[in-house]
Amino acid sequence: MNRRPLLVVLATGVVCVVLALVAWLWWYPQAEAPAVAEEPVPIGGPFTLVDQDGREVTEADFAGRYMLIYFGYTFCPDICPTSLQTMSTALSMLDDEERAKVAFLFITVDPKRDTVRQMADYVALFDPAPIGLTGTKEQTDAAAKAYRMYYRVPESDTEDYFVDHSSFVYLMDEEGRYVTHFAHDATAEEMAAKLGEVLG
Amino acid sequence: MDRTKRRAPVWAVIALLAGAWLTGSAGAEDAAVFRAGDVSVEAPWSRETTPAARAGAAFFRIVEAGEGDRLIAASGDVADRVELHEHVMEGDVMKMRAVEGVDVPAHGTVDLAPGGYHVMLIGLKGPLVEGESFPLTLTFEKAGTLGIEVRVMDIGHSGDAGGHAKHGG
Numbered sequence: 001m002n003r004r005p006l007l008v009v010l011a012t013g014v015v016c017v018v019l020a021l022v023a024w025l026w027w028y029p030q031a032e033a034p035a036v037a038e039e040p041v042p043i044g045g046p047f048t049l050v051d052q053d054g055r056e057v058t059e060a061d062f063a064g065r066y067m068l069i070y071f072g073y074t075f076c077p078d079i080c081p082t083s084l085q086t087m088s089t090a091l092s093m094l095d096d097e098e099r100a101k102v103a104f105l106f107i108t109v110d111p112k113r114d115t116v117r118q119m120a121d122y123v124a125l126f127d128p129a130p131i132g133l134t135g136t137k138e139q140t141d142a143a144a145k146a147y148r149m150y151y152r153v154p155e156s157d158t159e160d161y162f163v164d165h166s167s168f169v170y171l172m173d174e175e176g177r178y179v180t181h182f183a184h185d186a187t188a189e190e191m192a193a194k195l196g197e198v199l200g
Numbered sequence: 201m202d203r204t205k206r207r208a209p210v211w212a213v214i215a216l217l218a219g220a221w222l223t224g225s226a227g228a229e230d231a232a233v234f235r236a237g238d239v240s241v242e243a244p245w246s247r248e249t250t251p252a253a254r255a256g257a258a259f260f261r262i263v264e265a266g267e268g269d270r271l272i273a274a275s276g277d278v279a280d281r282v283e284l285h286e287h288v289m290e291g292d293v294m295k296m297r298a299v300e301g302v303d304v305p306a307h308g309t310v311d312l313a314p315g316g317y318h319v320m321l322i323g324l325k326g327p328l329v330e331g332e333s334f335p336l337t338l339t340f341e342k343a344g345t346l347g348i349e350v351r352v353m354d355i356g357h358s359g360d361a362g363g364h365a366k367h368g369g
Binding site: 074075076077078082085088089117118121122125127158159160162164166168183184185 | 289
């Protein structure tokens with residue numbers, strides 16, 4: 001006598017789970033669909049910064065070339081040099097003609113310590129070397145914001161602080177539009193293959 | 201006399217092969233191995249820095265021949281502070297945090313490598329120059345203290361191919 005209600009409850013439960021699964025399978029692909037729309041991805045935009053030679057540059061200076069961009073800071077002990085080296089190695093895998101179509105940019109999010117002089121010393125360590133871009137805090141903040149970079153510069157009285165930041169490599173087309181990005185663990189081979197595909 | 205002469209080329213070949221094997225294996229090991237008790241620390245390295253740099257990181261492989269150990273401290277005069285750190289991915293943001301120690305599994309290895317565990321050098325007293333080296337002292341729970349020499353490499357250096365992996369025992 002007592003087992004009947006239990007069975008009903010169980011059966012109802014099973015039916016509910018099955019219905020939920022069917023509903024999920026039915027709706028899930030449709031719910032995902034709008035994300036694949038053909039609208040331009042809102043990453044990137046105008047910037048005004050200062051290069052390692054002290055010259056003011058804007059996105060217009062790179063028009064007609066692809067931009068391979070990394071945001072970081074020179075006092076970054078490990079993550080930034082690793083990413084920049086991956087980019088540098090990927091570029092060295094391209095032929096001269098392809099490489100000439102790409103502007104390799106390193107934009108600091110820590111302009112307080114990353115002076116023009118410091119950027120010049122730092123970028124020179126890489127071969128091929130990135131163009132090192134700094135500026136006023138407002139300028140670098142605006143550039144980072146346009147690229148939806150997350151970063152947090154801690155309040156510090158000393159020179160010894162670390163900046164948490166998202167570690168992406170952005171690839172933008174000749175008109176400054178977003179093409180793709182690479183995660184921190186992308187290899188130079190993967191990056192070079194994608195660059196070859198886009199440039200070719 | 202004759203017999204010795206005839207055998208000389210054979211010995212020469214053996215000597216050459218042995219020499220090639222020795223230099224070959226030394227090259228593969230990247231020379232430096234430092235040992236204390238059951239612990240070996242292999243090929244410590246660091247990246248070159250700019251003249252004004254304030255921070256650096258040191259990397260190496262720890263090989264444990266015994267029942268397991270734990271790296272609990274690192275110290276040295278190269279920087280104001282020398283700490284054990286690791287990188288952790290939180291969402292899309294790579295964050296660095298200090299760790300109490302790094303466990304080395306029994307009969308296993310642990311890599312302190314880019315993107316993972318490292319010895320953090322905070323407040324460098326001078327730039328790290330490619331080709332130079334600096335001493336660090338590591339302290340293990342069981343093996344005790346171990347002095348190592350860290351070689352400063354090109355900024356593009358990333359350790360060996362498996363640099364990102366942390367190997368278990």
